Amino acid sequence: MAEALPPQLRQIQHHLRTGQEHEKRDPVVAYYCRLYAMQTGMKLDSKTPECRKFLVKLMDQLEKMKKELGDNESISQELVGHAHIENYALKMFLYADNEDRSGRFHKNMIKSFYTASLLLDVLSVFGELSEENFQHRKYAKWKATYIHNCLKNGEMPQSGPIGMEGDSVIDTLQDARAVSMPSQPSQPSPHVLPRDGPGANANFSNIQIPPGAHAPANTPAEVPHCTGEVRLTPEDYTRAQKYCKYAGSALQYEDVGAAVQNLQKALKLLTTGRE
Template sequence: MALPPQLKAIQHYLRTAQEHEKRDPVVAYYCRLYAMQTGMKLDSKTPECRKFLVKLMDQLETMKMELTDSDSITHEVVGNAHIENYALKMFLYADNEDRSGRFHKNMIKSFYTSSLLLDVLSVFGELSEENIQHRKYARWKATYIHNCLKSGETPQAGPAGYEEETYDEEYGAEGGGGPSSQSAQPQSSPHSQPGFGDPNQGSGSMGGPPYPPTNYNNINIPHGAHCPANTPAELHPPTGDVRLTPEDYTRAQKYCKYAGSALQYEDVGTAVQNLQKALKLLTTGKE
């Protein structure tokens, strides 16, 4: 069934869902859920839109039944971690390619898809400030590099020229039409933006690369392979009388992720600090 023009804004989320149908059904499910929720806000009264959204709801119900054994579907906190890890893994891949000066369609698509999946995270509640920053940066990077390659220019690696809100919301990595304006081209030095280190000095406040946010105590980029939190708490009971909640396990996992991210940039101090926080939480139940 063709997507009604009134619902054009959800087309990239539906395309991402289709691409992940077999690769990662959980990602496909939440992309469709976000598309359905967004579509309901856009237009749920026009007959063609209503018909499309009802069909999408039926598809979601079918998927939910097929994925009934998946913790990522039955437990929101696990689903949230799954989508966040996947999105930030794509972000880290694209960012590494960018900083190495390897500009190609796959890295553009990874930047853009990660921004879409960070949108999808809103089905679980409000986005963290870190994820809002990653989403803005990823969407800007996708648009900027796309425009450069299209015009035959060599993109600047890293955050040079980054200005918030300069990306095109309608940009699609596979032909959604990047902006024809120069809005995504470098316009100012990154150290004129809040939260950035001077690239000539080599770092932000933590000694890592100067892209937002530079506070690696809060950054949410996973280190290494994607591994969603899907181990039930009861499989690993803590020692003593401490009883941990699923949220405690998720927080501990995030501290470990922050530590991994810091190690990616050889920031040992931040890594140790976050590992100590995880250890304290797991052994005492308190932060």
């Protein structure tokens, strides 16, 4: 949007910028970033003339995008849209987390942490965040700020969740990595992700990370076997359906590892009644 952002709506500027960056790369991400910005902007200030004018233009842009993307299931079906955004956010998070734990600190990994946190914000358009996504968002925002400040001041950051308050954050991250990360993560291609050494100044507005280029492969887990009769609740069926949608979204990015992982989660839930 060419319209200048009113200062009262400054809180949504990074979500709008992320939407702009994904205009051509991933229009679904762009759409939901703008939807989040519009919903948040309405709560911030929908009364003053400049804010109302800005938000009306944003609504018009969303309506236009919705018509153009009308055939896309990620727009027409909330469950698929949620899976699309969550998958994208967690792929960025896992890439940045892997770089961080390997001691590789550079602008792209900071950008990846930061964008992941913004996209986890965006998930709130579908309802309340899960505890796992809430903790991932909190950690990603902290890490992006912490590493950015260290490099800006010429200091060497500490890898991993060391030094962050709240054991629940660390526990959640360790649990997530146990099922999401391979034992030997694949390394990003140097021509896709240029690295910057300590002292680089992180600029969140101009680093391009192509989707799928930074996602580590996933190690398939053992397929669970059905033991006896399993009584499933309606919530179990909903969760299994969600994992199948996630798998479909991963295949859009040709991310076989994530697709297999989510299908295995669905299979385990349906065969054992547990996640």
